Amino acid sequence: MEYNQLQDYVLEFSLDNCPRGNQGYNRVLLQLFGFTGHGKSALINSLLYVLQAGKYKIHAKSGMTPSGGAVTMERRAYEITPTITVVDNRGLVRMTDYEMRMIYAQLGNFVPLNKKVEWRGNYEEFMSQLEDSELDPNYTDFIVPVFIYKVLYTLPEQEKSQMKAFFKNCRDLTGVFPIVVLTYKTSGNYFEVEKMFKCLGAEVVVAVENYSEEDQTQTQGRNTDFLSLLKYALDDVRFRMVHPRNPKEERIQRKKFLHIYSHNTYMEEKSKKERFMARKRMEDRKRFFARKREEAIRKREARRREEESREREEARRRTEEAKRRAEEARAIEEARRRAEEARAIEEARRRAEEAMRREEESRRAEEAREGEEARRREQARRREAASRRAEEVRERERVRMRAEEHRRKTEGSCFIQ
Ligand SMILES: Nc1nc2c(ncn2[C@@H]2O[C@H](COP(=O)(O)OP(=O)(O)OP(=O)(O)O)[C@@H](O)[C@H]2O)c(=O)[nH]1
Numbered sequence: 001m002e003y004n005q006l007q008d009y010v011l012e013f014s015l016d017n018c019p020r021g022n023q024g025y026n027r028v029l030l031q032l033f034g035f036t037g038h039g040k041s042a043l044i045n046s047l048l049y050v051l052q053a054g055k056y057k058i059h060a061k062s063g064m065t066p067s068g069g070a071v072t073m074e075r076r077a078y079e080i081t082p083t084i085t086v087v088d089n090r091g092l093v094r095m096t097d098y099e100m101r102m103i104y105a106q107l108g109n110f111v112p113l114n115k116k117v118e119w120r121g122n123y124e125e126f127m128s129q130l131e132d133s134e135l136d137p138n139y140t141d142f143i144v145p146v147f148i149y150k151v152l153y154t155l156p157e158q159e160k161s162q163m164k165a166f167f168k169n170c171r172d173l174t175g176v177f178p179i180v181v182l183t184y185k186t187s188g189n190y191f192e193v194e195k196m197f198k199c200l201g202a203e204v205v206v207a208v209e210n211y212s213e214e215d216q217t218q219t220q221g222r223n224t225d226f227l228s229l230l231k232y233a234l235d236d237v238r239f240r241m242v243h244p245r246n247p248k249e250e251r252i253q254r255k256k257f258l259h260i261y262s263h264n265t266y267m268e269e270k271s272k273k274e275r276f277m278a279r280k281r282m283e284d285r286k287r288f289f290a291r292k293r294e295e296a297i298r299k300r301e302a303r304r305r306e307e308e309s310r311e312r313e314e315a316r317r318r319t320e321e322a323k324r325r326a327e328e329a330r331a332i333e334e335a336r337r338r339a340e341e342a343r344a345i346e347e348a349r350r351r352a353e354e355a356m357r358r359e360e361e362s363r364r365a366e367e368a369r370e371g372e373e374a375r376r377r378e379q380a381r382r383r384e385a386a387s388r389r390a391e392e393v394r395e396r397e398r399v400r401m402r403a404e405e406h407r408r409k410t411e412g413s414c415f416i417q
């Protein structure tokens with residue numbers, strides 16, 4: 001189909017022109033879903049830019065929050081052709097049960113438009129909100145789910161099965177597999193991502209590069225991607241409108257689905273919680289016994305350590321005692337040795353004194369003997385001197401007598417003459 005034909009097809013599509021007329025539907029509602037920041041609002045701006053001749057305008061607020069949280073918090077509808085309305089739903093952060101429940105509630109048109117979408121974690125609150133939707137029931141929208149996914153994002157392995165289940169639930173809820181729109185077409189390998197979604201059950205995958213304030217240059221190829229997306233959606237509507245439909249009945253079916261889904265997830269959550277609590281109780285009990293066992297081991301260990309330390313103390317005390325005794329023995333031995341030494345010294349001193357005394361005595365005796373000797377010698381000398389003097393005296397006497405004799409003789413001779 002040529003570009004202009006494609007555009008006309010989209011712009012001129014009317015539910016009234018379906019084989020069985022509109023069957024009670026008055027608009028095609030493209031319900032946009034997906035993770036936050038993947039380009040849902042940007043897609044609405046791009047669709048309006050492509051379909052309404054004129055300048056690029058921001059209709060749906062698009063961008064990034066500094067915290068990485070969602071920009072679109074309200075469920076808002078944008079009419080892009082007289083038949084097609086696109087709904088910018090609140091995006092997913094994580095595919096938790098309660099976020100998914102709210103996604104299905106939005107998808108089933110049970111959450112009011114233009115009001116802040118609150119994630120209801122509580123089952124009862126969620127069910128009451130579901131009932132509130134009966135105040136203004138909407139069963140004239142022909143719902144087409146459209147899942148928006150950024151090519152650059154890598155879906156964690158464990159979320160792939162959740163995604164598959166999500167697609168199946170979308171089909172059960174709306175009667176059609178969601179059309180997958182890959183944004184950021186030129187920034188990543190969208191063939192690979194397309195393959196992944198096809199493997200997860202997606203029937204139609206369209207890659208687009210969204211327009212933005214910074215990037216408004218329209219090309220035929222780029223615009224064709226957006227128009228093709230709309231054509232796929234309308235073809236699907238036309239395909240389903242071939243069969244007789246009952247919008248009220250479909251709404252009831254959607255509500256039943258939501259009831260069952262919510263109830264099942266609630267029961268699952270409840271039994272998960274119960275299993276968790278039972279496991280926790282079991283673990284608590286295990287922990288309690290383990291703690292008791294540990295305590296007993298700790299006590300035993302403490303007792304053993306106490307015993308060991310007592311034994312060590314006893315050994316230390318014994319060693320100390322032995323040391324003390326050895327010290328005492330050594331001290332006694334030392335004292336004995338010292339006494340012995342002192343005795344020996346005393347003995348030696350005594351002996352030395354004795355020797356000295358004896359020496360003194362013998363010296364004195366020697367001196368006495370020598371004195372005696374000297375005295376005797378002196379006496380002998382004196383006697384000798386006396387006998388010499390007596391001899392001398394006798395000699396002198398003899399000399400004198402001789403002299404006298406001589407003199408007398410001399411004198412006698414003189415007289416004779
Ligand atoms: N380059 C490029 N940027 C895109 C594309 N699609 C969206 N963006 C940018 O991605 C950012 C987030 O886009 P939004 O449209 O706000 O995302 P959202 O899914 O509406 O996010 P929430 O409202 O937070 O759930 C914006 O800055 C967009 O300009 C795309 O195809 N290519």
Ligand SMILES: [Mg+2]
Nearest residue numbers: 040041071072
């Ligand atoms: Mg948004």
